[in-house]
Amino acid sequence: MKHFVVMTGLTVLLTSTALAETSAKRIALSNNYAGNSWRQAMLQSWETITKPAVEAGIVAAADAFTTAENQATEQAAQIQNMILEGYDAIVVNAASPTALNGAVKEACDAGITVVSFDGIVTEPCAWRIAVDFKQMGKDQLTYLAEKLPEGGKLLEIRGLAGVFVDDEISAGIHEGVAENPQFEIVGSVHGDWAQDVAQKAVAGILPSLPEDIVGVVTQGGDGYGAAQAFAAAGRDMPLIIMGNRQDELAWWKEQKDANGYETMSVSIAPGVSTLAFWVAQQILDGQDVPKELVVPFLRIDQDGLEASLETTPAGGVANVEYSLEDAQAVIAAAK
Amino acid sequence: MTWFTADRLRLLVPALSLAVLLAAVFWVQPRAMSYTGLNLLFNLAVPIALATIAQMLIMTVNDLDLSMGTFVSFVACVTATFLQSNPVVGVLILVGCVGVYVVLGMVIYLRNLPSIVVTLGMSFVWGGLAVLLLPAPGGVAPDWIRAVMVSKPPLVPMAIIASVLIAAVAHWIVIRSAFGVVIRGVGGNERSVTRAGWSVLRARAAAYALAAVFAVLAGMCLVGLTTSADANIALRYTLLSIAGVILGGGEFVGGRVSPIGAVIGALTLTLAASFLSFLKISPDWQIGAQGAILIIVLALRLVLNRREGGAGK
Known part of the structure; x- marks a missing residue:
């Protein structure tokens, strides 16, 4: 004692x-x-x-x-x-x-x-x-390689042209593709980290892309727009990496409940x-x-989606203190 | 001797407002009342004061330079790159900049163009060149500029000495020298200057050249303080320099300017921002509060000017 x-x-x-x-x-x-x-x-x-x-x-x-x-x-x-x-x-x-x-x-x-x-x-x-923005890009490919071991064609949505962050994330993505050669980037557009811009850009490039796109690699703030563009074109929904925005998480949840859609979300x-x-x-x-x-990074996986969505305010970003x-x-x- | 009173009055309001603001800052933050304190409060005002003098020279001939901020940014980029690594090329570029200003001054006069439009256009040119030169922020300040800007002269801090020096030199050029009389004359009454046998073209070209020299000095001082550059480093200087001239008793037309007042105006603007931050005013209100300070000073000046006008009659 x-x-x-x-x-x-x-x-x-x-x-x-x-x-x-x-x-x-x-x-x-x-x-x-x-x-x-x-x-x-x-x-x-x-x-x-x-x-x-x-x-x-x-x-x-x-x-x-x-x-x-x-x-x-x-x-x-x-x-x-x-x-x-x-x-x-x-x-x-x-x-x-x-x-x-x-x-x-x-x-x-x-x-x-x-x-x-x-x-x-x-x-x-x-x-x-x-x-480490580069790692953020690379992590997306690591996840894709796990989820889709047979690989396939990818669409890349980039950020704002000429900004350092865009270059870094994209470099990471391309490094990831080099390490996982079963994947191939067949198209690349600039979404400016904004859903409306991303939607327009993806809608514009989709007709020129092959039917079998398996995944969309993103930079955050563009996943929801990409999903809308794919839906509007009547295409099969590929695996779209999300960027922790509330609208992205809400859409993911909707898809998860409807058809068991699986993806992950990552941002700072x-x-x-x-x-x-x-x-x-x-x-x-x-x-x-x-x-x-x-x-x-703040990464949201399939299991943590509901909890993250609950604490994220509408129009906001998933956060952690x-x-x-x-x-x-x-x-x-x-x- | 009435002109003397008018001139003094023109200076009185800005000087008083600076004194009041300084007293308020000392009261809120007594730590500022020291050698280091004064230097920290005013060192970033030195490039602003130089840019304000440059703007004042342009305003003396009834023009306005909306490219001041981007031009100073461009100079900052040149200073942090060429002037550091290859001084000869750097100096040539800066001399070339002065040349561009001379051409601008002449073209604006000869083609009778509105200076606002021409300089607004030039602001995109300077901005573009700055981005080409430094696509990502970086560069290094030349050692000698850095040494000057962080020097610690005995008794009086560098920022104060520099401000007094800038004011004195500008005052001598614009108010005392024959050249100053001519360019103020161009602003006041162009025709009478022509009739007196002076070349307006040459006077305007010289005013623009001198303005460019002061703006170049502003960019160099700024890099000396920040140690490296960024293509957007001085964008605020366009409006700050105009506000500084007006705050210091200058007017948009008529060649009525006050170099000492302009320097005081630049110091006042810098101090106003610090004062608001010491008071912990929320940033949402700070721009408004800064505007309020401006309006109060200008209103004060207007009231005093009216009174003086009334007394004159």
């Missing part, structure tokens, strides 16, 4: 010292844009996770700031203002990977921890929680802001955190 008391006393002591490390620290979120559902969900998640954290005394403050206009110069000024306000850490979703480097360097020189996520910055003194959860928050907290706590971290343990797992994986 005595042992037990000592042990608990020790644990309490340990946890309280761990808390004491960051309980006086203030963290700020510098965000460049809030004009779409993904960013709104991102800010909402930040609020959901940081509010209890502040109340529990894990950190002293976790204020979110969004610039009025999506401009790098304005965000640079915003970061400099945060330095003036004496924050201990700045979590940033950057308007530009390079144009904030000056301000980020100023922050580092002032002894402030800078953690960038989603829109990362290249300044070496900052931490980066990056998205807007709650990645909370992962960045915990990473910043861990760095302030004195933990050894590698500078380059990778965001885990990260805990301290998740952050520690991500940090451990990077070491």
